[in-house]
Each structure stands twice: as structure tokens, then as C-alpha cells.
Amino acid sequence: MIPLPFLIPLPFALVMLCALVAPARAARRLGYLGSLAGAATLLLVFLSYAGGTGTQAATWTWFGAAGEQFPLTITLDALSLVLSGIVSLIGVAVFLYSVGYFGDEERPSDLSRYYAILSLFAASMLGVVLSGSLLQLFVCWELVGISSYLLIGFWHGKDEAMRAARKALLTILVGDAFLLAGIMLLRARYGTFDIARVLALARPDTLTLLAAIGIVVGAISKSAQFPLHAWLPDAMAGPTPVSAFLHSATMVKAGLFLVARMLPLLLLVGLSPWLAALALVTIALSACMALVETDIKRALAYSTMNQLGFVLLALSAGAVAAGTYHMLTHSMFKALLFFAAGIAIHATGTQDMARMRLALGANALAIVAGIGALALAGMVPLSGFFSKETILDALVRQGNWTIVACFMLAVLLSAAYIARWYLLVFARGGRDARAPWQMMAPAVGLALLSLAGGLAMGKVFGLFGEAAPPVLTPWTLLSLALVLAGFLCTYLSCVRGWAAWLPGTALASAARARFLLDDLSAGVARAALGVARACAWIDGNVVDRAVRGVAVRMGALARGARRMQTGRVATYAFAIVAGFIALVLLLGALR
């Protein structure tokens, strides 16, 4: 009997198989099947969690080699539980949304391909968060990366999409190489891939430090943190449900999940300040870029980077529960914002926020988008408020006041950029947006979850065996004041036209130029390409040339040697006789 936790990725895997063999007329309805699979997964997750008590691991022999067993291990602890919950819940919403999102212009074969890859992604993402061994995690990790590549490049006729897909794949692969190196170092040092055993055995030495650095680089490339973040905004060239599912709610969480999973090891080797520094740089840069971005989806991508920076900051302070809780709430409100963005793009036919001018007021889209925006800003009493306060609480308890001050500034900035986003998209007396129910229902559902997300705080902290931090403290009030200040800043500058000099400042133009970081990574890529070209030149002109030279010489030799073959019988007969005589003489001489 297969242990129940192993069945968790199964529903999505089945959907993938269905999508691969589905007849063309069923392609449009595969989304409903995916939604059902998400619900089944959610059920399986909770059944398996309820089946065990607290943290549980299940093992199944995978393969043996060189006298060693490599087991498949599923760990279902609080962290995996929350993350697999996110994957299946957002999966339900995204598959349903996809049905409405793709109109009749898509060919059925393309839709089957889309649903197949999306299910592959969901199944492998579940594999990542449930993995109990690093080897298994890496395999699923790569599957996640490749499905991200395929989904960004879904419209493979569009040059922009293909470029973005390549960029994402290459950036992530850089991190993957580091991650693999880290995993192999850990294996060399501790002789096992099993995460729990590695964490139990871990000692602070140089090899472990190098491995930890590899893991962190792998994680930040997946989670689009500075300096490997440039792929995420470009990845918005993919379909909007993909942006909602992979590039805000789940895939980009894989890196943070890995950091959270390996956190004891990372803290042991003293990477905490470096994680915090990476997080703060990411938060600062992404907030500035989100404040000047005009593309509705790219702005949300920067805010995703920003919010993931918050999570990384929480993790650097050792607050796994707070970080996980923020991942949970962020998945809800960010997927919601992407859903809203998709509806807005459908309604207006543009991604430029300045030209959208959608109706503000009592219409469903403006309300759900408003809920998402308020949750992101951290407005009481929405989910974002609670998760942000738990991070703040962890930082205050850590007691590094520079980080706390930076966090406060980040709270203000995130309120400001999301308010700007909202004010640009929605305007008084603008156009009304209509959307099919398959698009609106998931958005409304996530809006309700974002509204009620605060109620889950105690439950999530309870899973980690911790008490939820108090909600009402002076710090909370201060951050709330900063949120309001952020709203006010945006209101004054965007609506009242105050501080018109602001977009002209050096900071704003630097942010518009994306702090040259895209150019930097492009430069690195170009340099790597140069190295590759040099290698290709050496390969072609030295290695291949030597081989070709040998072949040419041999050919010339053969052409010379074949002149011996005259075709005249007399020649051969003479050779036989002469050879025989020579042989006899030789034998005689040797005697």
C-alpha cells in the first residue's frame, strides 16, 4: 500500500495525462478538471496531515545504486503543509480562471499543451515542497523551472515571450547550478541527501558554508531576489493565469521554501545578515521600480519581488512561522491582483496602466482589486496586515534596529506603490469591465480569503507550535500609520499633482532604467556568451581542426597507397611470388 502522502501530487499528474490525450473539443474544459484536481489535492493534503500527528515523514524506496538505497521521502510538516495548501488552493482558482481567460482565438491543441504544462508544474511544485531529500527536491525543482520556461513562452510566436522565457530559464539555471553544487557538497560532507539528517548533523565549517551559499544562490534565483531578479518582470510576457500561479503565488515561493527548509543550516554558518542584506536591497530596488513602472503586470511583478523580500527578511531573523504566514497571505492577495489585472487587460486591450481608466466605484472588479491592494499594503483588518505585523514582531524581537527602520520604510513604500497602481488603473467615471464568471469567481473567492486571512494567523502559528504574536502593539500602530502615510503620499502626488518634480529626480530615472541591473545581467550574459563563443572558436579551430587534419592526412596517404593496386593480375601474381620468396629468405635468415 502506497502511503497516503505520496498520492498528493497524483491528481495534477493525472490531469496532465488527461490533457495530453484529451480530444480537441474537450480542451477548453480541462480547466474545470484542473480545479477539481486542486480540490482533491487539498483534501489529500489534509487527510494525510490528519493521518499523522504533527510532523510526519513517509519513505518509499526509489532506487539503489552502488550498495546504497535512495529513498523517496515525503515530509509533511507545518511548512510543507502550508505551501502545498497554497499550491492546491491557488491551483483551484487558476485553473478555473484559465477557462475564462483563454478565448476562442487559442487553438485547442495549444490549450491542451497549456493545461498539461500547468498541471506538470503543479505536481512538481508539490514535489518540491513535500520532498524530504535534497536529491528528490532538486529533480522536482528542475521540473518546476522547465515548466516555468514553457509557460512563459506559451505564445511561442511572440518574440518578446520567447526572449523572456529564455531569460528566465537561463537566470534560474545559474542558480540551479549553484544549488546542485551545494547539494553535492552537503552530500560529500554528511554522506546523505536526507534533509532532516543533514540538518541534524550540520556543523559550521567551510564546506558547509560553501554549500549554504550554493543553496542561497539557487533560492534567490528562483525567488527573484537581488541580484538574480531581472527575469521576473520579463516573465510577465506569459499568460496572466501563469503570472498569477507561477510568478507570484507558488513557483517564486520555492526559493523561499528552500531557505526556510534549510534555515537551521543557513543560520548555523552565519548567513543571517547576508540574507537580510539581500532582502533589504531587493525590497528597496523593487519598491522604487514598482513606483515608476507603467505596465500593469510588471508593476505587480516588482511588488512580488518586494513582498518576497519581506519573507526573506523574516526568514533571516529565524521567523519561519511569520515568513510562511506571509507567503500564505501573499499568495492569496497577489494572485487576486493578477486576476484583476488579467480582467482589466481583457476589458481594455492594453497593459499600460495610464491608458486603462477603468470604472471606480461599486463594481466587482474595482472592489476585489481594492481588497487585494489593501491587503498588500497591510491595511487593517486584511490578511496582509496580520502577516506583516508578525514579520515586524520577529524583527523587533531580533533587535536589529537598522533592519526594523528599513522595514518601516518598506511598509510605507509598498503602501505607496500599490496605491499608485490602483489609482492608475481605476479612475472615477471610467469604463466598466465585464468578465466571464470563470474569471470573476476565483477573484472573488481570493478576495474573501484575503479579507479573512487574519483568522488563519493563530492556526498557522499553531502548526509551527508557536504562539501568535500580539496584534496590537505600538509597533503595529506605527506601521499602520506608515501605511496611511504611504497612501497619502500617493494620493497627493498622483491625484493632487503635488511634488511634480518627483518623477524627474535621479532616483526615479534610475528606477525607470531598472537601476541598470537588467543591463548588468544582460552584460553578464553577453560576457558568458563571449566566453562560449571563444570556446566554440577554440573547439572549431583547434580541436576540430586537429581531428580534421588527421583525417585529411590519412585520406592523402590512402590516395597515395592505393596506387599500389594496379588491377593488373601480373602485378598481384608477382607480389605473391616475391612475397613468398622474401618470406622463405627471411625464415632462412632467422634460423
Place this chain on the structure above:
Amino acid sequence: MTLPVVLGVSLAVFALGIYGVLAKRDILRIAIGGTLMLSAVTLLLVALAQALPQQGMATVQAFVLVVWAVEAVEAIVAIALFLYLARKGITDIDELRELKW
């Protein structure tokens, strides 16, 4: 007849055969040269068997019979080939050099 005489005759016939094979261009003459060489070998074998009886007469007889069989087969194939080529008007061996490379 003494052994040296027979050996000398055998050698002479063999040399004649080699000369025929190497120097002649006529296909039929070459075939005759080959046959002469085989005959020289047969003669040698028989003479040696006579002179050195302890080597066993049966072995030599077997050898000689096999050589005759080979000779017969060779003659059949060679003459068939010769007739085929002669009908096409080819008698010079140097005209047959297409199968070199």
C-alpha cells in the same frame, strides 16, 4: 630415376608455370601456367613419397587427390570464364582491371 633428377624436373616445370603466369597476358596461357605449377607440386610430392617412405604413402596420395580435384574445379571455372570473355572479344588479362578500387 633418381630423386635429384625428378626434383630438377619439378622445379623446372614450376618455374615455367611461374613464367607463364607472370609474363603472359593471354588468359588461357596464364591458366595453363597455373596448371603447370600444380603439376610440378604433384610431381614433387610423389617423388618425395617415393624417396622418403616413412612419411606415409596415404598422406601423399590424399594430397595429390585433393590437388587434382582443385585442378579440375579450377579448370572448369577458368575455361568457363575464358569462353565468356572470348565471346566478348577479350583475351588480354590487362583489359580486366575495373575491380581495383
